[in-house]
Amino acid sequence: MKSGCESIVRKLLVFVLIVSVGQIGLHAIPAWAQKTPPDRAGDHANIISGTVEEIAPGLTKVRIKTDLGQSLLFEVTNPELLQDMAAGDQITIELNQEGKEKKVTKMTIPELKAPPRTK
Numbered sequence: 659m660k661s662g663c664e665s666i667v668r669k670l671l672v673f674v675l676i677v678s679v680g681q682i683g684l685h686a687i688p689a690w691a692q693k694t695p696p697d698r699a700g701d702h703a704n705i706i707s708g709t710v711e712e713i714a715p716g717l718t719k720v721r722i723k724t725d726l727g728q729s730l731l732f733e734v735t736n737p738e739l740l741q742d743m744a745a746g747d748q749i750t751i752e753l754n755q756e757g758k759e760k761k762v763t764k765m766t767i768p769e770l771k772a773p774p775r776t777k
Contacts, residue, residue: 704753706730707765710745717741720762722749734759 708722711729717737723729732751734740739762743749752761 704755704760705750706753707748707750710743710747710749712745713740713743720749720751722751732759734762 706722706724708724708730711721711723713720717734717740719731719733720740720743721729721731735758739759743762743764748765748767750763750765751759752763754760
């Protein structure tokens with residue numbers, strides 16, 4: 659059986675260790691582990707969904723109304739991304755870190771079949 663002194667010393671060492679780790683904080687995590695991979699950095703902030711309100715002639719700009727009711731105008735550097743889009747379409751725009759469109763996806767609503775009638 660351990661003496662009372664050994665128990666107190668052990669508890670004191672554990673306390674000091676806990677306090678020391680708390681003081682170190684995030685500095686103990688290597689820099690490579692703290693960084694978000696470039697392809698995942700801020701994804702939540704770089705995706706905007708909404709309904710197409712209008713597309714400018716030449717497919718150079720698109721105005722969408724977000725689910726929150728905001729009307730946003732985007733200049734499009736690659737008009738091919740808007741070729742199959744029209745007013746009223748539900749779309750998602752993925753932006754790069756410069757705020758330019760990276761990908762535009764038309765969201766289709768699946769056709770639901772009526773459930774079979776039971777007799």
